[in-house]
Amino acid sequence: MANEVREGFSEGPYPHKEVESKWQRLWEERRQFATPETPGAQKYYVLEMFPYPSGRLHMGHCRVYSIGDALARFLRMRGKKVLHPMGFDAFGLPAENAAIKHQVHPAEWTERCIADMKQQFRLMGFSLDWEREAITCRPEYYxxxxxxxxxxxxxxxxxxxxxxxxxxxxxxxxxxxxxxxxxxxxxxxxxxxxxxxxxxxxxITAYADELLSGLDSLEDWPESVKIMQRNWIGRSEGALVRFKLLPADTDLRPGMKWPGSQEELTQLPDVEIFTTRPDTLFGVTFMVFAPEHPAVLPMVEEVEALPPDKRPPETQGILQRVREFVDKVVVEDRFLRTAADREKEGVFIGRYAVNQLNGDIVPIFIANFVLMEYGTGAIMAVPAHDQRDFEFAKKYRIPIKLVIAPRSDDGRPQTISSEKLECAYVEPGVMVNSAQFDGLDSEVAKKEIVKFLEQKGFGKTTVQYKLRxxxxxxxxxxxxxxxxxxxxxxxxxxxxxxxxxxxxxxxxxxxxxxxxxxxxxxxxxxxxxxxxxxxxxxxxxxDTFVDSSWYFLRYCDPHNNDMPFSREKAAQWMPVDQYIGGIEHAILHLLYSRFFVKALRDLGLVDCDEPFARLLAQGMVTNTYIDKATGKIAVDEHGRPKYAKMSKSLGNGVDPMDIIDRYGADTARLFILFAAPAEKELEWSDRGVEGCYRFLNRLWRLVLSNLDACREAKVNVKPSNRAERELNYAIHWAIQRVQIEIEERHHFNTAIAATMELQNALFSAASNPEVSRALLGFGLRNLLLLLFPFSPHITSELWERAGFDGRIDDQAFPTWDPEALVRDEVEIVVQVNGKIRSRIVLPADATEEQARQVALADEKVQQSLEGKSPRKVIYVPKKLVNIVC
Incomplete structure (x- = not known):
């Protein structure tokens, strides 16, 4: 009678609306998620990036907050004192645009959106401490x-x-x-x-070195995020070199040398450039300024102001050409401008400079590939040894001068004609055409040339950053x-x-x-x-990024009216132990938050060096979409549906509230966590949602059909036969897997898969007379505990109906018994010519000969052999016997 429906409960579908509403109300009444005031050594700060109050949660929100909530609930079960707060990043342009459109004050619009979103958070059942709420648009925060x-x-x-x-x-x-x-x-x-x-x-540049070096201490951050921050900070060691700017009316031209004295040259204005390749200084044939460099237009205006008889023909209309080019380039994407495959474009500005090392006269251009953000906003161009400069020089017919040559077998430089170069030579080599530095290894020459620059006052060693x-x-x-x-x-x-x-x-x-x-x-x-x-x-x-650069500190002491937070309370909780949010924030928000914490530390307000000890960058939620050209679901070249990030523009979003209404929040949470690893893209699947809904309904029926077993459940049940040993193994294996997958790997999908395997084992055991009701009840109790972090409403309800002690919220995470995971017997697959024909049970320490004998004696195997003698028997210990005829 194990599957008999007891105590008046029907086998109908799980009544998710009633159950979820009940538990959300009870959690609120009990202040279930209030944060301990003095966490001590067991503190754990779980934080998801707070949302902009748009008024509606989308599936991306649901994913990040489902991840954080599962972790927070699990950690509470593991004995941690958890801080899991929430608030709203409430300033920003969308509210101002709404104010324009609807003629309502942004504050009114924003508060209305916050109220709507808080209700949606509540419907998802997230275990958030709203008593620590921070809303950035309120005066008490800003x-x-x-x-x-x-x-x-x-x-x-x-x-x-x-x-x-x-x-x-x-x-x-x-x-x-x-x-x-x-x-x-x-x-x-x-x-x-x-x-x-x-x-x-x-x-922020005052902290450039520390922002860079501090990344090495963030061992639990994704390497991809750290690489993005390193590239954004962009530390380069090199030399700051001073070229000299010739007057607008100079008669000197490329191919000429400076004719005057060094003293006269010193009187000319400096043009400073930063280079990581001082070994190529003798190969400079032109210079390039960023179009947005503040010196560009004044230099061109000086040319434009010259009397007509003093102006070379190529400078006629130069100011207009330069302005048009500047206007076109400065609004282009910085990353696209510097892309290796981007066509190099530029304009000669009618000015010339002198290379103080060799007296060469070089023309000055502006070009799309030079950015004001890097170095001084001006570069020396060496087309023989930089591919970007090479392409530009070829396009604009600028001379190319080789100053580093490959080394021959005898150690001397190879003879290469600059005119025959098909691409820049960028490898180390031997210095040539470089005066007293000829014959030096180019790596050695870097240091020697910088020494010479410093001795002559032409330049100095320096470090530059791309960070501004x-x-x-x-x-x-x-x-x-x-x-x-x-x-x-x-x-x-x-x-x-x-x-x-x-x-x-x-x-x-x-x-x-x-x-x-x-x-x-x-x-x-x-x-x-x-x-x-x-x-x-x-x-x-x-900038609204100021708001989000310290909000995690306010959560530590949210009601302090005298300070943003007390140093003592910040020290109790900081740093955030686990931060969760999208990789799109890898540079701005995360870098600014790191800067803020370091600056506040130096102001004596915090003790930590970094705000976030661990970072999980969750993947996007994607869905199929309609190809506007065909009116059908977009497919790739193989006919498979294409997925893209859910968005209004593609019309492929799914409203979380629709899923909650139809299937319940537990189903939504379970699917979101089960469908893909947290850091990977999640492909939306209606069938996957329905599958999770069926799983929860099956859980509902399983527990309610075995309430007698729940009442008989015991913590330590000694298995008395093979069926009980197998079930006991399945229970403890699931406990072990769920703990490891969440605690060590944050693999919620494989943790849920382990609970599904356990549920299947319990369903089979429920109708097996060889399994005691006490052991079955023990298994059901543990199944509810394992599922609780993912689907808290249904597990809370079933825990209560099953009559287990206390509230499930207050239970410790179960522990596994290592002895239960040592199997006395193993089930082994038997194949005949590669096809599965039977399964046999052997002692865990069975020898190959024992496995062979039992497999050949099996009735199903004998039938498959049809009297033939095996030519070969392959044995994979504890897994497989393959008989080859």
Whole structure:
């Protein structure tokens, strides 16, 4: 009668709506997920990147938060004191756009979206401590952004300077380089232009070396993320070399030498370049400036201002040509500009420079492949030894001069004609055409030439970074006001701490043009904190990445009204033990957060060097989509469906609330965690969702049909026969696998697979009279515990109905018995000519001869042999016997 339905429970489908609603209410009433105040040595901080409050959770959200929640619940079962908070990254342009569209204040729009999303979080059953909620658009949070700004300003880490910046006319705001995608704004995708404005910056470059070296300590970060950060920081050791800029009216031309004295040459303006290849300095045949370099237009304007009789024919109309080229190039994607396969384009600017090492006169160009962000924004070009320079020189018919030659077998340089080079020679070799350095190994020459530069005052050893300071100014309303006022008498004046927060006004006009903050007189007009005279507030707001660069610290002490957090409470929880979020944040958010923590450490506010000890970058959620050309599901060349990230533009998104309504949150969570490893892409599958739903319904029927076994469950049941030994093995094997897969590998998919195997074993055992009810109940108890981190609602309900002690939330994770995993007997497959014909049971220590005898004596094997004598018997210990006839 093992499968009889007991106590009035039907074998109908699992009533997910009623059960999930019940447990969500109970968890809330009990404050089940409140964080321990003093975690001690068992602390574990689990944090997923907090969302922007768009108003709707999407499947990408559900994936990252399902991963974090499964881990948090598992760790609580493992005895950890878990901090698992949540909040909202609530400032940003979308709310401002909504304000324009719907004529509603961004605060009202945002708070409405937050309320909607919190309800969706609740429906997913995530074990979050909402009592520690941080919402970045509220004054009680952003006042601390302003407080940090003032501290950084005092230390010289926040400053203002004029700079050529990316400007979006549509959004009417400055964009960081990373926010320009192929010449368009990352938000509205309209073209970006360049203009010069006074901007506020954070001096992240002051920490460039530490940001780079600190990556070596992050052993539990994906290597791909660390590589991206190393490349972004871009440390290069080389030499800063001074070329000399000739006057606009010079008669000197390429092919000539500097005719004057070194003293006269010294009087000319410097053009500094950074190079990692000082060994090629004698091969420079031209120079290139970044089009956005601030010296470019002034240099060209000097040529344009020359009398007509002083201007060479090739410089006619040069200012217009240069401006057109600059306007075209500066808005292009930085990565595309420097791509190896990108066509090299440039314009001669009518100016020349002198190479002080050999007196050569070289022309100056601007080109698309040189960026202002690297080095000095100007380069020396050596086409014989740099492929990019080689391609440019060939296109624009610039001379090529070989100064490093391959070494012959006798050690002397090979004779190579520069005119016959088909590509740049970039390998080490022997110095040639390099004056006193001829004959030196090129690697040795690097050091010797730099010594010579330093002796002559022509240059020096230096380290350069691609990393640039963090531009934080934004011409937007919906962000943290920068706590600065401008006084005609006192200049730039920080707002006193006692006047924080500088709050956003409750009333503003949102027209879509300009900065609404600048049009609110009540906000702009103020008094100077120093002299009391009329003054003007700064109307720029902070980049929203400031908000997310320290929110993890606020969670440690969320109700502190005197400080952003206390150092003691931060020390209790920091660093975050496990951070979870998309790899798209590998550079900006993660790098800025690392900078913030290091700066706050130096201000005496935190003790840690890094914010996140471990990082899991989950994969995207993808789905099939409709090919607009055919109106059918897009397929590849083999006819297989193509998958792409879920998005509105492709119309291939799946609303999590629809899945919850039809199948329940437990099904959604289970599928999301089971369908793919956490760090890989997840291909959406309706059939996969239905399969997980069937699995939970099967669990429901299994437990409710065996409540008597649950009541008889014992912790230590000694197996008395082979069937019980097999079930006991399956139970302890599943416990071991789930713990290892979650704790050591974060492989939730294989952990769930282990629970599915256990459920199959329990279903078979439930109808097997040789299995005691006590052992079956023990197995069901453990199955619920193993599934609890993934599907907490159904397991909580079944735990209660089964009458197991206490609440499942308070149970420890089960432990496995090593002795139970030692099998006395093993089941072995028997094949005949490679086809499975039977299975036999042998002692675990059976010899090959014993396995052979039992296999050949098996009745099914005898039938398959049809009286033939075996030619060969292959034995794979504990796995396989293959009989070859």
């Amino acid at each position: 006042r601390w952004n302003q407080w940090f700004f003032l501290r950084l300003y005092e230390k010289g880490l926040a400053y203002k300077k004029a700079a050529a910046i990316n400007w979006c006319d549509t959004c009417q705001t400055v964009l960081a380089n990373e926010q320009v995608e192929q010449g368009t704004c990352w938000r509205c995708h309209n073209p970006v232009t360049v203009k010069t404005l006074d901007q506020w910056w954070f001096k 300071d963090w531009l934080i100014s934004r011409q937007r309303f919906w962000g943290t006001p920068i706590p600065i006022v401008y006084c005609d008498s006192c200049g730039i004046v920080p707002v006193p701490e006692s006047q924080l927060p500088v709050e956003l006004p409750a009333q503003a006009k949102f027209t879509g043009v300009g900065n609404p903050l600048a049009s609110v007189p009540e906000f702009v007009n103020t008094t100077c904190p120093q002299c009391g005279r009329p003054a003007r507030r700064e109307t720029d707001t902070m």
